[in-house]
Amino acid sequence: MSNSIKLTIIGGVNKDGTKEPVDRVEVNPGDILGIVGPTGSGKSTLIDDIEQLAQGDTPTERRILINDEEPDAKMRVDPRLKLIAQLSQNMHFLADMSVSEFLQMHARSRGKDPELMHKVIELANILTGEPIHEDDHLTVLSGGQSRSLMTADIAVISDSPIVLIDEIENAGIKKQDALALLAGEGKIVVVVTHDPVLALMASRRIVIKNGGMSDIITTSTEEKNVGNRVSEVDNWMMDLREIIRRGEIVEGVV
Amino acid sequence: MKLVVVAGTPGSGKTSVLLHTIKALKRRGNKPAVVKVDCLWTDDDKRFGRLDVPIRVGLARDMCPDHFTIYNTEPMLQWAEEEGANVLLNETAGLCLRCAPYPDSCLAVCVIDVTTGPNTPLKVGPLLTTADIVVMTKGDIVSQAEREVFRERVLEVNPDSLVVEANGLSGKGAIELAELIEDGVEAGEDMVLRYNPPLAICTLCSGEKRVERKYHMGVLRHLDGFMEYKGE
Numbered sequence: 001m002s003n004s005i006k007l008t009i010i011g012g013v014n015k016d017g018t019k020e021p022v023d024r025v026e027v028n029p030g031d032i033l034g035i036v037g038p039t040g041s042g043k044s045t046l047i048d049d050i051e052q053l054a055q056g057d058t059p060t061e062r063r064i065l066i067n068d069e070e071p072d073a074k075m076r077v078d079p080r081l082k083l084i085a086q087l088s089q090n091m092h093f094l095a096d097m098s099v100s101e102f103l104q105m106h107a108r109s110r111g112k113d114p115e116l117m118h119k120v121i122e123l124a125n126i127l128t129g130e131p132i133h134e135d136d137h138l139t140v141l142s143g144g145q146s147r148s149l150m151t152a153d154i155a156v157i158s159d160s161p162i163v164l165i166d167e168i169e170n171a172g173i174k175k176q177d178a179l180a181l182l183a184g185e186g187k188i189v190v191v192v193t194h195d196p197v198l199a200l201m202a203s204r205r206i207v208i209k210n211g212g213m214s215d216i217i218t219t220s221t222e223e224k225n226v227g228n229r230v231s232e233v234d235n236w237m238m239d240l241r242e243i244i245r246r247g248e249i250v251e252g253v254v
Numbered sequence: 255m256k257l258v259v260v261a262g263t264p265g266s267g268k269t270s271v272l273l274h275t276i277k278a279l280k281r282r283g284n285k286p287a288v289v290k291v292d293c294l295w296t297d298d299d300k301r302f303g304r305l306d307v308p309i310r311v312g313l314a315r316d317m318c319p320d321h322f323t324i325y326n327t328e329p330m331l332q333w334a335e336e337e338g339a340n341v342l343l344n345e346t347a348g349l350c351l352r353c354a355p356y357p358d359s360c361l362a363v364c365v366i367d368v369t370t371g372p373n374t375p376l377k378v379g380p381l382l383t384t385a386d387i388v389v390m391t392k393g394d395i396v397s398q399a400e401r402e403v404f405r406e407r408v409l410e411v412n413p414d415s416l417v418v419e420a421n422g423l424s425g426k427g428a429i430e431l432a433e434l435i436e437d438g439v440e441a442g443e444d445m446v447l448r449y450n451p452p453l454a455i456c457t458l459c460s461g462e463k464r465v466e467r468k469y470h471m472g473v474l475r476h477l478d479g480f481m482e483y484k485g486e
Binding site for chain 2: 045048051052057058059077079085086087088090093094095096097102105106108109110150153154157158
């Protein structure tokens with residue numbers, strides 16, 4: 001996989017059709033870019049624009065460049081050429097297939113070895129509490145199992161230089177582990193989030209208002225420090241959550 | 255006159271995708287006209303009407319909706335000509351999936367709903383396998399992996415088709431589809447259907463209501479696949 005991918009977002013219009021304030025964002029390999037803003041403000045729409053390599057042909061009129069150029073039309077549709085993997089907010093599979101059948105077929109669609117499915121299931125089972133088996137039916141998996149499988153599938157089968165992640169904190173899985181798994185070396189990661197831990201892990205974050213990119217904030221050293229403290233609190237919360245999940249008592253745990 | 259025949263399972267989003275495509279076609283300087291064929295009822299003429307394009311509705315009622323579409327293709331083209339259109343968009347009702355309403359010289363577009371699952375492309379038959387363009391809708395409801403698996407299945411049954419991912423709500427895919435329509439073929443003289451119509455006439459078509467086997471004639475297929483001719 002080539003590591004020399006540079007992603008550029010050229011601004012379009014707000015929901016009311018006026019020009020959005022941020023008119024150009026460049027993202028380099030290894031960057032984590034956050035997207036923040038109120039619900040319904042248009043965060044997922046920005047992610048979708050990137051996923052489909054919009055060329056002024058979506059309602060936002062944004063354009064997405066790869067290495068400063070308009071990408072080839074084939075790159076937009078053929079999964080074998082796709083540079084982008086996307087973990088959307090969807091929590092469930094609708095496909096009426098077994099886990100193994102689905103993963104093998106997905107591997108084929110991306111021009112990868114169908115045997116990779118074993119690795120996907122193995123990884124997914126690190127992220128989720130209740131193990132997934134290869135002959136499980138996709139539609140009976142829980143929300144957490146589905147998200148784990150989608151995450152592992154992206155890390156292994158859709159392994160791409162650009163990774164888009166939509167609100168992983170709602171997934172009911174270990175979010176920092178999941179992010180580490182998805183980010184990999186030298187990838188561009190764009191993450192939509194309401195979570196301070198994730199938002200402050202990003203080097204920059206785009207603020208979305210009224211459908212448009214209204215501002216871009218660079219995470220300062222002071223913010224990074226806040227991020228580290230929040231992360232400690234978060235880990236403490238996670239530990240407590242696990243204790244409660246196991247049916248144990250939290251008295252005396254600090 | 256370019257002829258575009260849009261078919262697909264009910265509720266797959268044919269009308270919504272077409273509405274966005276018409277806007278895109280108009281912005282690019284085309285003059286589209288629309289004929290919407292449905293079986294029993296439609297108010298889609300109102301939806302299309304808002305776009306200020308010539309629109310006609312045809313209800314097949316108790317005639318086979320695909321036969322109705324095919325039988326009326328000539329007058330539809332004539333009407334579109336009179337309206338000064340350069341593209342006729344014909345949205346069919348297509349229901350039973352045994353045949354496909356595509357003539358040879360048209361742009362055949364099959365709209366298919368991704369949320370129905372990756373086995374659907376195997377079930378849709380000639381409607382999908384003889385299409386030039388397959389439009390996948392509602393992709394925003396499933397994961398990227400599921401969209402990719404669905405696309406793979408479409409290409410398994412129709413390797414020569416162009417797959418367009420569209421969204422009837424956001425308008426995604428409409429510009430791509432408009433470009434493909436502009437590159438589409440002109441409706442010809444002596445057009446022939448791409449796919450064989452279903453087996454001869456059946457007793458139901460001629461009004462038989464009784465269920466018992468002895469009343470049914472023609473070319474008949476048994477549950478186990480055995481086929482026979484019963485009649486004179």
